[in-house]
Amino acid sequence: MIEIIFESIPSFWPEITLSLTFVISMIVEFIVGGKGKKSTGMTTGLIVLLGFTVTILQMPFQDLEPRLLFGTMITLDPFAAFFKYLIVAAGIIVIVFSMQSHEVRRQETVGEFFCFIAAMTFGMFLMAGASNLLMIYLSIELVSLSSYILAGFSKKLKRSGEAALKYVLFGGAASGVMLYGMSLLYGLTGALDIYSIQSTLAAGMVVDVHDWSFVVLMLSIIMILVGFGYKISAVPFHFWTPDVYEGAPVSVTAYLSVASKAAGFAVMVRFFYVAFFDSVLDLGKWGSLPLVDWNMIIALLSVLTMTLGNVVAIWQDNLKRMLAYSSIAHAGYIMMGLVVMSDLGLTAMLAYFVIYFFMNLGAFYIVMSVADRIGSEHIDDYRGLGKRAPVIGVGFSIFLVSLTGLPPLAGFIGKWMLFSAVIEAHYIWLAVIGVLNSAISLYYYARVFRNMYLREPLNGDESPITFSPLVIVITILFIIPNIIFGVYFGPLISYAQRSVELFLQ
Amino acid sequence: MIESYIPILLIIGIAVIFGVVSINLSWLLGPQRPYREKHSTYESGVDPVSTAHYRFSVKYYMVALSFIVFDIEVVFMYPWAVQFRELGWTGFVVMSVFIVVLAVGFIYELKKGALQWD
Amino acid sequence: MSSELIVFLILAAVGVLSGILMITRPNPVNSALFLILNFMALAGLYITLHAQFVAIIQILVYAGAIMVLVLFVIMLLNLEDEEPLREQMSKRHYGSLLVALLALVLIVQVIGWNSGGTLETMREQSPHALRIGTVEHIGSVLFTEHVYPFELTSILLLAAIVGAIVMAKKRFP
Numbered sequence: 001m002i003e004i005i006f007e008s009i010p011s012f013w014p015e016i017t018l019s020l021t022f023v024i025s026m027i028v029e030f031i032v033g034g035k036g037k038k039s040t041g042m043t044t045g046l047i048v049l050l051g052f053t054v055t056i057l058q059m060p061f062q063d064l065e066p067r068l069l070f071g072t073m074i075t076l077d078p079f080a081a082f083f084k085y086l087i088v089a090a091g092i093i094v095i096v097f098s099m100q101s102h103e104v105r106r107q108e109t110v111g112e113f114f115c116f117i118a119a120m121t122f123g124m125f126l127m128a129g130a131s132n133l134l135m136i137y138l139s140i141e142l143v144s145l146s147s148y149i150l151a152g153f154s155k156k157l158k159r160s161g162e163a164a165l166k167y168v169l170f171g172g173a174a175s176g177v178m179l180y181g182m183s184l185l186y187g188l189t190g191a192l193d194i195y196s197i198q199s200t201l202a203a204g205m206v207v208d209v210h211d212w213s214f215v216v217l218m219l220s221i222i223m224i225l226v227g228f229g230y231k232i233s234a235v236p237f238h239f240w241t242p243d244v245y246e247g248a249p250v251s252v253t254a255y256l257s258v259a260s261k262a263a264g265f266a267v268m269v270r271f272f273y274v275a276f277f278d279s280v281l282d283l284g285k286w287g288s289l290p291l292v293d294w295n296m297i298i299a300l301l302s303v304l305t306m307t308l309g310n311v312v313a314i315w316q317d318n319l320k321r322m323l324a325y326s327s328i329a330h331a332g333y334i335m336m337g338l339v340v341m342s343d344l345g346l347t348a349m350l351a352y353f354v355i356y357f358f359m360n361l362g363a364f365y366i367v368m369s370v371a372d373r374i375g376s377e378h379i380d381d382y383r384g385l386g387k388r389a390p391v392i393g394v395g396f397s398i399f400l401v402s403l404t405g406l407p408p409l410a411g412f413i414g415k416w417m418l419f420s421a422v423i424e425a426h427y428i429w430l431a432v433i434g435v436l437n438s439a440i441s442l443y444y445y446a447r448v449f450r451n452m453y454l455r456e457p458l459n460g461d462e463s464p465i466t467f468s469p470l471v472i473v474i475t476i477l478f479i480i481p482n483i484i485f486g487v488y489f490g491p492l493i494s495y496a497q498r499s500v501e502l503f504l505q
Numbered sequence: 506m507i508e509s510y511i512p513i514l515l516i517i518g519i520a521v522i523f524g525v526v527s528i529n530l531s532w533l534l535g536p537q538r539p540y541r542e543k544h545s546t547y548e549s550g551v552d553p554v555s556t557a558h559y560r561f562s563v564k565y566y567m568v569a570l571s572f573i574v575f576d577i578e579v580v581f582m583y584p585w586a587v588q589f590r591e592l593g594w595t596g597f598v599v600m601s602v603f604i605v606v607l608a609v610g611f612i613y614e615l616k617k618g619a620l621q622w623d
Numbered sequence: 624m625s626s627e628l629i630v631f632l633i634l635a636a637v638g639v640l641s642g643i644l645m646i647t648r649p650n651p652v653n654s655a656l657f658l659i660l661n662f663m664a665l666a667g668l669y670i671t672l673h674a675q676f677v678a679i680i681q682i683l684v685y686a687g688a689i690m691v692l693v694l695f696v697i698m699l700l701n702l703e704d705e706e707p708l709r710e711q712m713s714k715r716h717y718g719s720l721l722v723a724l725l726a727l728v729l730i731v732q733v734i735g736w737n738s739g740g741t742l743e744t745m746r747e748q749s750p751h752a753l754r755i756g757t758v759e760h761i762g763s764v765l766f767t768e769h770v771y772p773f774e775l776t777s778i779l780l781l782a783a784i785v786g787a788i789v790m791a792k793k794r795f796p
Contacts, residue, residue: 005770008771019778022778022781022782023778023781026781026785069771070770070771071768071771073769073771073772074771108794109789112785112789115785116782116785116786119778119782122778126775132772134769134772135771135772135775138772138775138776138779139775141779142775142778142779142782145779145782145783145786146782146786148786149782149786149789149790152790155790164790212732215729215732216729219729
């Protein structure tokens with residue numbers, strides 16, 4: 001047994017670095033900010049940043065030959081590595097955001113804030129590779145626990161407390177249901193790792209379609225889907241999203257909307273793809289689960305998710321809340337890639353995540369910087385912003401146009417790939433609904449443009465708002481990939497194609 | 506199999522019987538001469554000021570939470586202690602890592618004054 | 624009737640009764656005490672299923688530590704007037720009732736479907752299954768096969784401790 005541990009550790013350095021980052025940052029925090037000393041939290045923040053940088057530097061040296069670590073606990077393959085890059089890059093960016101954010105810095109426990117970002121990133125790394133029901137559950141719990149605390153971080157704000165409470169209640173219920181589903185699945189198959197579950201189900205010995213065992217299997221899958229659906233905030237498990245996104249500090253919201261969602265999709269795809277697909281013979285069909293058309297169920301969930309997100313976003317006046325509903329809608333778009341779990345669908349999904357990363361983090365960064373300067377996230381306070389702060393105005397417009405999915409920006413490429421993947425699988429109606437939804441989203445994004453450029457400021461104050469050069473530079477750094485990936489997307493797509501390789505037994 | 510639990514059942518039975526009997530016995534044997542003062546809540550001979558229901562401080566809650574976390578830590582130690590010889594040095598290292606990580610949490614509590622009462 | 628069946632029936636009756644009493648008592652402290660009784664009955668059931676370790680944990684952690692927490696929360700909230708907690712049956716409760724009934728039907732069916740596998744047949748088929756729940760067996764599996772999830776638990780617990788302090792402590796030095 002000990003040999004397996006020693007064999008696994010060399011392939012496991014990024015995760016080990018991250019867990020050490022969490023523990024060491026905690027030690028640094030209580031040394032720097034111990035009894036009678038006031039911690040500014042910046043030392044801890046820098047330690048975490050250093051840990052993340054070391055992690056991302058280790059990753060290119062990893063041998064990505066698909067294999068299992070620690071028995072069957074964790075899988076290492078290009079698919080997991082793709083999500084790990086995305087997650088740790090988002091982690092670094094969120095730490096840089098948080099170090100600037102007044103919302104975070106005026107808290108007493110800034111140091112712990114960074115520790116929890118480290119814990120959450122570690123959890124999401126494990127989610128990206130988890131191939132055992134036990135690991136899936138534990139990693140999701142680690143991520144959830146950290147995000148509950150981060151969501152309620154502005155303790156003195158009522159809406160932050162409300163966010164944390166709603167998140168805890170909803171998350172607890174969802175993970176309880178998921179755990180019950182997992183226990184049913186374990187009871188049926190007698191296996192915890194998804195590869196044995198697949199082989200047991202494929203052998204057809206334990207589950208009989210004419211029997212109650214089939215109903216139990218369906219029930220367990222639906223229950224597990226509840227847990228995943230909550231993590232990616234798919235309808236009808238999205239209720240926590242608007243309140244949590246509004247109440248949490250903006251940098252946390254940005255992290256939740258990009259990395260947490262990506263990790264949720266990663267674990268969901270791995271679980272369903274490995275356990276329930278006869279991937280070799282019949283691509284895109286849920287081989288081990290006859291009778292029910294799961295592709296159709298996922299398609300309907302996707303339609304519900306994007307439509308609800310887009311339609312409700314129209315009425316939102318708080319930009320954070322609007323972006324929250326917009327991120328629900330984007331989860332719906334990304335689910336289109338899951339409808340057909342062919343290589344094409346998954347490639348489109350992965351490429352979309354990279355693009356979503358740049359456009360969504362950019363949009364949240366603008367909301368955060370503007371809130372730091374003018375103290376408001378209300379849409380009316382954005383009136384005249386285009387003239388008062390030109391770079392910020394242009395940047396925000398670019399991010400929102402990209403989120404809408406209009407050419408020539410990156411968002412268009414992402415949507416175009418998703419739509420072509422579903423059209424190829426003959427779900428033309430789904431693509432049509434997706435396009436209609438993009439049109440709806442244009443309406444509420446356009447409200448922001450109108451306020452920024454066409455309307456006078458509320459109190460007639462037309463004096464320019466100055467932002468620090470750092471804010472301008474970061475905004476421009478986010479604008480560049482949004483434009484580049486819109487016209488030069490070849491490398492992105494080929495990288496996504498190479499990353500669709502999942503470990504199968 | 507189930508027969509080996511008979512002693513535990515006996516202890517539970519004795520505990521229940523002892524509780525029920527001793528409470529009712531004092532009620533049966535003791536003289537009953539109630540008056541108003543006797544029925545009032547005992548508060549060191551002074552008239553009771555308010556109800557017994559009052560809001561507990563959140564500090565108790567923090568103590569309870571720390572207790573649970575370290576209780577769970579101890580739970581993991583039972584199987585290790587039972588299999589100590591078989592697991593050997595591997596088990597020792599595995600358990601050491603576990604305890605060191607939780608010790609960080611404990612020192613954090615001490616340093617941040619989470620166990621101080623003021 | 625075998626002795627096991629008698630034990631099971633007693634424990635099941637205690638479990639169901641204490642469960643019903645728990646949700647119907649107006650006083651939350653009484654409910655908490657009945658929940659402890661319910662946990663005890665469950666622990667007994669685990670023993671009849673040869674899950675000795677889980678049974679002990681059920682008493683140590685759930686009936687012990689978790690119930691301390693539950694009682695503290697009840698006292699923290701200071702529910703003096705219990706009346707507002709009482710609810711009447713309304714339309715949305717009928718929905719919940721329907722779901723509960725469906726779950727019941729499902730459970731009954733699943734048990735019926737699996738009725739072949741009683742403890743006796745399990746014993747005959749695999750004598751090994753009898754000692755799967757002992758502390759020794761859990762120790763030998765937990766620290767070898769499941770060593771990584773075990774270590775991850777420590778990180779999870781660390782995050783839980785610090786998170787509780789960050790959330791509950793009013794002033795930091």
